[in-house]
Amino acid sequence: MTAAADALVVTDLRVEFDGFVAVGGVSFDAHPGEVRFLIGPNGAGKTTCIDAITGLSKGTGSVTLGDQELLGRPVNKIVRLGVGRTFQTASVFEQLTVLQNLDIAAGLHRSALSLLRARRGVDPSIETALEETGLSAERATPAGILSHGQKQWLEIAMMLVQGPRALLLDEPVAGMSQDERTATGELLQRIAERRIVLVVEHDMDFMRRYASRVTVLHQGKVLSEGAVAQVQADPKVQEVYLGTAGAATTTGMLAVAESTPAMTDAATQGNGA
Numbered sequence: 444m445t446a447a448a449d450a451l452v453v454t455d456l457r458v459e460f461d462g463f464v465a466v467g468g469v470s471f472d473a474h475p476g477e478v479r480f481l482i483g484p485n486g487a488g489k490t491t492c493i494d495a496i497t498g499l500s501k502g503t504g505s506v507t508l509g510d511q512e513l514l515g516r517p518v519n520k521i522v523r524l525g526v527g528r529t530f531q532t533a534s535v536f537e538q539l540t541v542l543q544n545l546d547i548a549a550g551l552h553r554s555a556l557s558l559l560r561a562r563r564g565v566d567p568s569i570e571t572a573l574e575e576t577g578l579s580a581e582r583a584t585p586a587g588i589l590s591h592g593q594k595q596w597l598e599i600a601m602m603l604v605q606g607p608r609a610l611l612l613d614e615p616v617a618g619m620s621q622d623e624r625t626a627t628g629e630l631l632q633r634i635a636e637r638r639i640v641l642v643v644e645h646d647m648d649f650m651r652r653y654a655s656r657v658t659v660l661h662q663g664k665v666l667s668e669g670a671v672a673q674v675q676a677d678p679k680v681q682e683v684y685l686g687t688a689g690a691a692t693t694t695g696m697l698a699v700a701e702s703t704p705a706m707t708d709a710a711t712q713g714n715g716a
């Protein structure tokens with residue numbers, strides 16, 4: 444494994460939809476050993492960045508993983524190069540058990556022969572993913588009756604069995620309970636020890652607790668970047684999240700610094716919209 448030398452480097456990424464610039468020249472990088480966050484108001488271009496990195500949307504500029512250029516490559520090739528992602532809504536096979544879901548995910552990388560061999564027992568990569576995500580006891584449970592949090596963890600486990608070098612997660616804690624959020628944050632920190640982890644998230648509290656480094660997008664451009672405290676203290680970020688013009692469109696996204704109770708009030712009021 445070359446994990447230590449790995450980096451996901453996005454340079455001047457642009458994505459247009461029929462002339463509308465959704466991502467207008469975004470650059471950032473992510474490395475193993477940090478939980479990298481991408482935040483920003485609705486429509487900022489976060490999901491589009493992930494779509495472009497994973498080959499779902501066409502982009503220009505450059506996205507490299509290690510020494511490999513990803514832009515212009517088909518989705519399946521990018522998966523095989525080691526990029527895994529989750530979507531804003533969980534996509535597991537509800538009728539199948541946890542183990543069956545994982546077997547299908549692992550099959551993406553396996554030859555017919557090794558799939559045959561795998562029938563004799565649980566693949567070690569699946570066993571590891573079950574342990575890592577805390578789903579060992581649920582292996583025979585149909586995915587449809589898992590809790591919301593467990594479904595998200597299953598999606599993460601489905602990425603892990605593919606041995607990814609980079610995991611991109613789009614709003615992984617949306618709809619989760621507080622305990623599930625904490626478990627997810629700790630899981631992402633463990634995963635990030637040896638892999639690239641990029642998290643798109645609306646939940647500011649979650650971001651504050653688990654982010655190593657944050658990039659804030661706004662209208663398809665990088666507005667601010669740095670450690671959590673740095674980004675929160677950036678007047679440009681405060682304006683986007685709390686400014687009169689932006690407040691109505693940034694519901695639930697308000698950056699709330701512990702030291703500024705007035706901001707907490709504004710955030711609470713904004714949540715109802």
Ligand SMILES: Nc1ncnc2c1ncn2[C@@H]1O[C@H](COP(=O)(O)OP(=O)(O)OP(=O)(O)O)[C@@H](O)[C@H]1O
Pocket residue numbers: 460463464465483484485486487488489490491492
């Ligand atoms: N397939 C598409 N065709 C046209 N416009 C699109 C398409 N996908 C996204 N957009 C537009 O691009 C902009 C960025 O969208 P994107 O989904 O990346 O935002 P986001 O930051 O993920 O927002 P959210 O927080 O709401 O998920 C939005 O204005 C959106 O309407």
Ligand SMILES: [Mg+2]
Pocket residue numbers: 489490491531
């Ligand atoms: Mg999105």
